[in-house]
Amino acid sequence: MPADMNPPISNAVAAAPLVPPSPMAELWRDFRLNRGAVAGLVLVITFLLLAILAGVISPHSPIEQYRDAILVPPAWEDGGSTKFLLGTDAVGRDMLSRLIHGTRLSLAIGLVSVGLSLSLGILLGLLAAWRGGKTDTAVMRMMDVLLALPSLLLAVAVIAILGPGLANAMYAIAIVMLPAFVRLTRATALGELQKDYVIASRIAGAGPLRLMCSTVLPNCVAPLIVQATLGFSTAILDAAALGFLGLGAQPPTPEWGSMLSGALEFIQSAWWVVSLPGFAILLAVLAFNLMGDGLRDALDPKLKR
């Protein structure tokens, strides 16, 4: 109706304070106040753009070896050239292009391992919360076993079984992060199951699948979002560590960690080979940690002022 679509201005002003802000708007309002979190978000968006546009903006192929340009320093150093802005590595590959393509890999690693871990974690967590009893005990004891192994050690153990490689590293990291998602889902779901609206839904005849997935789960989402964001930083860090140890991405894949794995021998001669990939890892991990912390503060009503 045209009249409804174009209400008089005075009405809109009077009605505005009465309308509660949408959850997203409220989240953004709280999130925006945290300067670190906004910086993290900006960094994450930058990394995302770099990853998406990697093929377009990188000046060279990440794996092409310029045999006549080995260990060329960055453009602003003596002997550097504008052809290779951040210099080249020991076999003459352009550092800048490798770093940009590394962004794509690291975000993909984060996406795949967090995605796998989160979906399996939600499934197991809901199952444990809903069934309780023996199922609950069995699931939680399994998670205790995984938690008893130090994170990187567990990833290394999984790699020992599956063999080194980028895909296997992602599975390994997904398994490492699994206990956090299972415990979190179970704990929040158990809290929600006590509440009246769930009982009401049960009385209304909702089956277990509907009860858990469309009644309980949406109310468990907030902490899971925070955990998933922080999971990205764990995934990027652990994948880089595995790559560094030669157990993750294999050469010539331009993964940040594996770019560092042979770097120790150039520590005296070529600082850019040693420092740049690590700086990229640090920035990416920091960005997701800042964003995760900001989201937690904005989503947790207990911390709200």
Next chain:
Amino acid sequence: MITFILRRLAVVIPTFIGITLLVFALIRLIPGDPVEAMSGERGMEPERYAALIAQYGLDRPLPVQYVDYVAKAARGDLGRSIVTHEPVLREFLDRFPATLELSLCAIVFALCLGIPAGIIAALRRNTVVDYSVMGVSLTGYSMPIFWWALLLILFFSVHLGWTPVSGRLAIEYDPARVTGMMLIDTLLSDDEGAFLSALSHLILPTIALGTIPLATLARMTRSAMLEVLGEDYVRAARARGLSPLRVVVRHALRNALIPVITVIGLQVGTLLAGAILTETIFSWPGIGKWMVEAIHRRDYPVVQGGILMSATLVILVNLIVDLLYGAANPRIRHAR
């Protein structure tokens, strides 16, 4: 207290059984079987293959093999390395003191800097001091420690030439092995030069390994302090006119440190995981480097033994921390 101990054990024992199952499964889950893995890519004659299968008992049912594995492990027999043919347990015990020494130094480093930093940040809440401490600790927490170690080497060893790049001791020294911990052994050998050499070799690995625990401890101490400083008994102590120092140290800090102790226990896992990277970079002859090499050489008994021993260590330390925590805090002891 006894029911509390029993209840903790009831959780720990299934976890431990789970670990042995996982480690046992590890060698059965790899493509092919253990004997094939041992023979490598060269392959072997069918007779020898059958003999080895029988020798390792791989022709028996899996449950029998598992019970056999656990029984042997309980007696300290973790098998032999495929590469060196040494018993895995002996190799582990040879290298463990190096990792222990490094980890102890790292945790002491983290405690000495992290707790004061956290306290100062809490007392100067929302000031530049607080923001810088928290900013630095978040950066430390996000630091890829293998890169951090490389930067430390680049600056302190290569640029300034202050510290050695790798290893535990300069080659001219050879102290008698007593504890396996270089600092103590060189002290016992009464050679000042050797002790200083051991110390200088420890500095960079300690900083590299201690950074993440340091950042975690600073953050935890800050939030624990903030919580305690808001409590009524702290306000009461202030109201009674006690000096600010006394309020902070005697009333706030003692209570704030209780959760911090649990966090220290949890750092065992962080330290063992970090040791894998730190030891690889600094050629530190500990269990982390040993395990990475074993994976590259496909030395499965060593991988199995290393994982079993590390997990046991983590479980034991956390159990001890839990029990101490329960002993100190009746509320924990009597919670369901």
